[in-house]
Amino acid sequence: MSIPENKMMLAIYLAAPEVENDRRALNTFYGIRRAQKEGRLMGTASYGYINKCTEDGRKYVALKEPEASNMLWAFNEIAKGQYATNQIRLKMNAMEGAKISRTSFYRAIKNPIYYGKIFVKAYKDEEACLVEALHESLTSESLFNKVQMVLNGKTLAERPKGKIIAANEFPLRGFLKCSRCGGHISGSGSRGKKNVYYYYHCNSKCGYRHSSSKVNLAFENELLKYQYHDGINKLLKEVILTNLA
Incomplete structure (x- = not known):
């Protein structure tokens, strides 16, 4: 490195491999794009x-x-x-x-x-x-x-009769709407140190989140306010089971 002109040669030696790699990457890119235009599926095949x-x-x-x-x-x-x-x-x-x-x-x-x-x-x-x-x-x-x-x-x-399969912890999932933004309420579990805690929460960013056990209990208490004849109870049971089966 005592000769100043040698620094220019060193720069060329260092830059040449990088230029070659960039050219190979560009050629690969154009090759894949050309193959796609010809109708060939590139890379790992999709599921199926x-x-x-x-x-x-x-x-x-x-x-x-x-x-x-x-x-x-x-x-x-x-x-x-x-x-x-x-x-x-x-x-x-x-x-x-x-x-x-x-x-x-x-x-x-x-x-x-x-x-x-x-x-x-x-x-x-x-x-x-x-x-x-x-x-x-x-x-x-x-x-x-x-x-x-x-x-x-x-x-x-x-498709107004769409069926929703809900976990035991979220029987109301798919039937609730957020009181804050009007969005659909979903449900998920959050793992703590010892147990898994379940919550109903909004799909949007409004931040609504409530314990599923408390919501389910409140719904059950609300249902207890309504008393029907045995024949109506049987009919309602059949309708509910048909839609949730």
């Missing part, structure tokens, strides 16, 4: 699909059973709008096949690859677009779109 390779070394994506059938069942169930999405996921996980987490399931049912499309993100002057995929589709486009409408809450008027 599996990465395969032909004898000549060409990679492709194929349906994987029983996960593919399970996922198709889930799409059909969500489209009916009778059960909450996570309840359908739990039912699907009870079937034969690999389990799927809540986050992965929500990401999957919004992915257009299941009806034979690949989403290509916008880049510079190029707009985002959907292209025809080379892999076999799992659902129809109409079924996929109907599921998206259910997820966006646009078919509530068409």
